[in-house]
Amino acid sequence: METRQRAAQRDAAQNRRQELLEAADRVVLRDGPSASMNAIAAEAGITKPILYRHFGDKSGLYRALAERHTDALLAALRAALDAPSDRRERLASTIDTYLARIEARPQVYRFLMHPAESEQGFDSGRHTAPLLRRLGEELGKFVQDRLELGPGSEQRARVWGHGIVGMMHAAGDWWLGERPCPREQLVAHLVDLLWGTLATAEDRPRAGRTDRAEAGPVESGAESGQNEQSGTELPRA
Amino acid sequence: METRQRAAQRDAAQNRRQELLEAADRVVLRDGPSASMNAIAAEAGITKPILYRHFGDKSGLYRALAERHTDALLAALRAALDAPSDRRERLASTIDTYLARIEARPQVYRFLMHPAESEQGFDSGRHTAPLLRRLGEELGKFVQDRLELGPGSEQRARVWGHGIVGMMHAAGDWWLGERPCPREQLVAHLVDLLWGTLATAEDRPRAGRTDRAEAGPVESGAESGQNEQSGTELPRA
DNA sequence: AACTGCGGTTACCGCTAGTAACAAATACGT
DNA sequence: ACGTATTTGTTACTAGCGGTAACCGCAGTT
Structure with missing residues (x-):
């Protein structure tokens, strides 16, 4: 089995992984989260398939x-x-x-x-x-x-x-x-x-207000009255 | 100028836009946010360039x-x-x-x-x-x-x-x-x-605690002591 | 009848993530 | 020393994305 050698290889792989992660870090820091695998590979001085061998997936790399x-x-x-x-x-x-x-x-x-942004399965939540x-x-x-x-x-x-x-x-x-x-x-x-x-702040004194009619906190559009729940959508609640 | 005709066309375009938005809505509801323009166009019964004529851009459609x-x-x-x-x-x-x-x-x-997720300019913020x-x-x-x-x-x-x-x-x-x-x-x-x-909740009584040493709220890894600021990274603060 | 504008299409570009297939080198058993 | 298997790396490719250019055909105008 040659466990010593195996261990050495494992270590080497781990070190490699760290180097790759640092390169990826540099690129993400420079290009933002839309950094491409190609760019990361180039920064690390290698080519894509190696990245994929180490991290399996873009989301794998990003997770690491x-x-x-x-x-x-x-x-x-x-x-x-x-x-x-x-x-x-x-x-x-x-x-x-x-x-x-x-x-x-x-x-x-x-x-x-x-x-995240990749996984296309609509697993609502997460x-x-x-x-x-x-x-x-x-x-x-x-x-x-x-x-x-x-x-x-x-x-x-x-x-x-x-x-x-x-x-x-x-x-x-x-x-x-x-x-x-x-x-x-x-x-x-x-x-x-x-x-x-x-909880303890005072109410701000306001002019007579039997119904909302004047300057409210409303900003733009959609002042169409009392559409509170079943207004524009929610067909299957 | 034929403004009447112009107006009619404008109206038609608006209606079209609404239809397209509803189709897009259906697709997004089905496929999640990763719905492709092709899929949306297909659902609307047309092809991509029309979508682009109406919304200019994927983010335009999504914004609408x-x-x-x-x-x-x-x-x-x-x-x-x-x-x-x-x-x-x-x-x-x-x-x-x-x-x-x-x-x-x-x-x-x-x-x-x-x-969002598209704009590749790294405009930190937003x-x-x-x-x-x-x-x-x-x-x-x-x-x-x-x-x-x-x-x-x-x-x-x-x-x-x-x-x-x-x-x-x-x-x-x-x-x-x-x-x-x-x-x-x-x-x-x-x-x-x-x-x-x-603010008003009571402290929970705990065993003698001169320094943290026993079961803390810590969960996994990285118990490497007091790296508070300059520990693992932040090279240019 | 010829022209013009608009809805619509096909066919393409450049890019991406991801992979298959192949080349070299290194360590291994015998 | 020699073949062999494994790891490291490459080139070259696929499939699909967003986006666009160029073209087609049909309305209405004059």
Whole structure:
């Protein structure tokens, strides 16, 4: 069997794999998530079939690549989440860590949000990037482990995990595109939101309002009255 | 000029456009967001170039399609958000409306979350589906209009808008995939989260914990100690 | 009858992911 | 030392995508 040799080959293959991943990383960083297999192969100094021998599939390569980055991000987040400070402080610092990360390397971030898009089987569900799923699950476990939530705590913790992660992600994504404020301020607003300020905020005084008729929050089109459920579609609800 | 004829032709073109959109809708509903232009053309009983004459571009068609669905969803959400009930109730009902919608037509939902993915220019920012952006903006305006948030209220309202929408989306997406609980429960958990229960929940009593050493929330791999920022990557921060 | 504009088609381009088939080199058993 | 099998790499290909150019035929106008 020559196990020693076998092992050596395995090692060599692993090293090769790492090199290839690094090359792919460089290309994705340069070209965005639409980097082609040809381009990646060229960057690695080889040709396509080798890539396919190592990763089987484009989504295979992308998965391997995403796993690396996700691991790194997750480690940073765990550190922030596990700091010995006050709960609110930890929340803020975790969100800030995430935002700092996506701010520092938007290309990587963008790549992590997309990499699926291939599988053409319409398996409704599983749309979100694996990164978000994983972050949500992790945070859910953390909450479940740290907080006393009463009966049904597991479900609640998981919902919260995914919800908080989604909030972080969407706000971060929007912020990254428009840069409407410095990062600390975004963090502060999000923490406020999660801290229940939404519940305690005052109603804004408005003019007499028996029925909605004047300047509402409406922006464009479709002011066609009360189409609430069965309006334009939903033929089989 | 024959403006009457011109007008008739315009009308015909508009009708045609609607037919094409409906055909495209059927195909997307059947094949998911990866429906090809060929398939859509075939479903409409014509060939590709006509599609291109009408919509110019695949993303053009997809944008038109998404706009219809987004308008419908937005109308439903506005109705829920504008009901004459208690604030917390309105929040719950809005979230529930959204969830009911994506539950009823997951294919449409899935399509709405994806349709970009083409543009190969790496314009970091603008990753999220336009639907989410629009929902976030709308909700932000609503909050800004209805709540008294003190100085800097506009920014805060926008952050909250995008944050809440992101929370709803991520939790809904996860829920749609795993179905871990009935919808009402998911809604209740999310409302609780936004209502500040995170701030007031008790710490869970834990065994002596001078430093983290035992069962943490960690799940797999990468327990390599304190790599918080400069650990695995981020070479140019 | 000739002309013009529009709906529609076929046939193509350049690109992609993915693969089959072949070439060289290296380590192996005998 | 020699054949042999395995790994590493290549070239050259398929099938299908988005997108387009060039052409066909039928309405109405003059």
